[in-house]
Amino acid sequence: MANQKPKKKLDPKKPKFSAYWIYAAIIIIFLGLNLFGDGGFSEPAKTNPAEFKDYLSNGDIEKVEIINRNQARVYLTSEAKEKEIHKKNIEPGFLSTGDSPTYTFQFGDLQNFENDINEIKKENNLNTVVTYDTSSDVIGELFWALLPFILIIGVWIFIMRKMSSGAGGGAGGQIFNIGKSKAKLFDQNTDVKTSFKDVAGLEGAKEEVQEIVDFLKQPEKYTALGGKIPKGALLVGPPGTGKTLLAKAVAGEAKVPFFSLSGSDFVEMFVGVGASRVRDLFKQAKEKSPSIIFIDEIDAIGRARGKSNFSGSNDERENTLNQLLTEMDGFGTNTNVIVIAATNRADVLDKALMRAGRFDRQIYVDLPDLNERKEIFEVHLGPLKKVADELDTEFLAKQTPGFSGADIANVCNEAALIAARKGNKAVGKQDFLDAVDRIVGGLEKKNKIITPSEKKAIAFHEAGHATVSWMLEHAAPLVKVTIVPRGQSLGAAWYLPEERLIVRPEQMLDEMCAALGGRAAEKVIFNKISTGALSDLEKVTKQARAMVTIYGLNDAVGNITYYDSSGQSEYNFTKPYSEKTSELIDKEISNLIEEQYKRAIDLLEHNKDKLSQLAEILLDKEVIFKDDLEKIFGKRPFDKEIAETKPVKKKNSLPVENGQDIKSSDGKDTDEEGELTENDSVNK
Known part of the structure; x- marks a missing residue:
């Protein structure tokens, strides 16, 4: 690349040749012939047969054509x-000649007109010449014929120009470029400011792409x-962890x-378009090699073949995937x-x-740990002015376990908006917690109408x-x-x-017990239960099902898992176990x-007085913190320092799913245990 001769730069002052110049010249010539063909712009004055007879009788007419x-x-x-009467009608016009008619008029029957002329000539003894001629607009007739x-x-030239151009000009040109790649090109002349310094955390992933x-x-x-350049790298990870940001840094x-481009850019309603766009994309990339192609959300075209095609018809996505496989590692592949x-x-x-040879490297981009969240906060706090x-x-990193990079960016933005709403001059600690x-x-709803009995039930539930x-x-x-x-x-x-990084049975059982504490409190205090524990029940049911069917933590079922990491089970109509096992x-x-x-229930029965005391404080303050519990229960004996380490990917691990905000079947709002866990989805 270093030995290539620099291309000649076009002189910006020199006008570029355009085919439209030819069209303009043709139009000007046509107009000129029409305007100047019959004596230029000099048109004879209009008259009528009566005035003509007067002029002829006076001997003013030399010739009639x-x-x-x-x-x-x-x-x-x-x-x-x-004569004065004619002077105003014989003023010379633009490009007019001396031998040009002064008047012109239309008449009816030629025989009667000739008789009138001969009669006037005979009466006045005139020698006026009468000539005959035929005239036709040759250029006009030729124009209408052509x-x-x-x-x-013209239409053919327009279509050819559109089909040969690289990109369609709007909706009209898009039909002719339907098979063209929609990839956006970034090169050294494009202003791409993102670098690896802007990507906080992700040290392992950055090493791979670096x-x-x-x-x-x-x-x-x-x-x-003797090393060879890798064919491809696949970034895998939960949403918001920085996969696209890492590609921007590259x-x-x-x-x-x-x-x-995105995987969905290959998909079109026309058959064969996806494969054509793949060919065009790799053709452009090979012409500019060495180069990089980034395909975001590749699962739009890379789904396993034959899984969802129940009709047996020609699947456009499969054709696109086949073409992509061939381009990445086939005959004539450009390395x-x-x-x-x-x-x-x-x-x-x-x-x-x-497989290796197509995507040689699979880079797992995991949710950030404590140290990585700290780095991400430092990056996103930079744009905040105060x-x-x-x-x-x-402290902020410790308050946001399970948050992705996108979630942390959203926290910083929300904190700035909350501080501005309060009229603060700077974004503070409380703004971030809010x-x-x-x-x-979700958003606080202090104006929601709740009866005193419902409020009391909610307070004991949360207590x-x-x-x-x-x-x-x-x-x-x-x-x-x-x-x-x-x-x-x-x-x-x-x-x-x-x-x-790993969860033991006793830890999961304690979490389930804590999740059921709300319903248990309602049973102990009121001897009644309500629909408010729906999200708690959903959470513990998922955890219990995971213990039995996924992690093999149940003695009766044994060390068996029915979890399928390949995703094939979702297309099966039968369960992987018998009815007896079910x-x-x-x-x-x-x-x-x-x-x-x-x-x-047993725990709350033994601590019923403290439970009631905590609920009364909660009814009074509406919000209580850890300090309030320490005043009632004393110092928690199980508190300990958490030694945080880098997360390690376990191939056959599945995170325990936690509760979500949902509504009960009767349409009433349900209660939520708002845990911040490392596996929680932040948008609960």
């Missing part, structure tokens, strides 16, 4: 041109030892042509084109796409969660409890759990939940 048997052109004598051919040729960038910059460093760092793809659905991708001095990024509550739980979690060793430590309605929930309890699974799930429910 009869055109096409219905029009007369009148030429005056030199003496008549000096007009259909001109239109056809090596690809280095290979493109210094290929001889690797080829000297575009900013690589300094080579970078084609960016100087690297494909980077991103997806959060790696389980549905085709095995042929995932931040309080006492703000501690480590932003976390806003994102996790039950807090009391049981305080008494259990492996339950998450409490942050705060509120009975202010937020989002769809009528109350919430916020916890800050350990970020565990009954056993249902029984064990029910036993697990009921045991923890009874355990929660």
